Amino acid sequence: MSVVVTGATGHLGRLIVESLLRRGVPAGRIVALGRDVGRLTDLAEQGVVVRAADYTDPASLRTAFAGAEKLMFVSGSEAGQRVPQHRNVIAAAREAGVGLVVYTSIVHADTSDLLLAAEHRVTEEELRDSGLPYVLLRNGWYLENYTAQLPTYLAHGVAGSAGDGRVSAATRADYAEAAAEVLTTDGHAGRAYELGGEAFTLTELAAEVSRHSGQQVRYTNLSVPAYTALLVSAGLPEPYAAVLADADRGLAQGALYVPVEDLEKLIGRRPTTLAEALRATR
Structure with missing residues (x-):
């Protein structure tokens, strides 16, 4: 089995490569892709095949996908550019005759009205x-x-537009384990997995931060325009701030909630909880 992992210079892509190695996939059958292969030197030293690839460069993708049996397609990070970039990836995968494409999407992508989901x-x-x-x-x-954002929470509290909505968040490492499971076992083709950890509200987030820090932290709920303005005042570009505020708007309406079962079944254990993640961060 040869597995090509895109975005291996990013957090999630690298974690997927590392999870494949832990599962016993021979390093020589893993191909790690990135625009800056200098950031993949340590993987190359372990025997992982390293190739340069750029979603905006179809020729580089065709070369990188040569001989791939499975493609771990980590979605691009450039909002507004994903559609043409992803079309390049799919076209190159089809030309290479890839046997299975595993794509990292977003919860409820087929029905969500989040700006991020489009x-x-x-x-x-x-x-x-x-x-x-x-x-x-x-x-x-x-x-x-x-x-x-812990330093910000401790200095200014938690703010958002999420109301009492629950977000099913998990660590990148848990999502990477789920991806590695799909890449190394059979019976997944045609499936759509809705993945998320144990859900919490932002009020509960503030309470957990308070409990772990020993400092009182509160959640302030804002309107979407007010939260957008707050993010802009903190230095975020307005278009990005608007996308984040829209995500909180969707969170309030249930757009980021999923049951924990899909992720739990794939990784074979309970996903990392918010409390555990805060403890590890602290």
């Missing part, structure tokens, strides 16, 4: 139309989206 929905449609066997890993929010 490009994933188009990509899923393109995969269905391509004739390639595929699996959809509809990943929920990363717990790291929250744990990375």
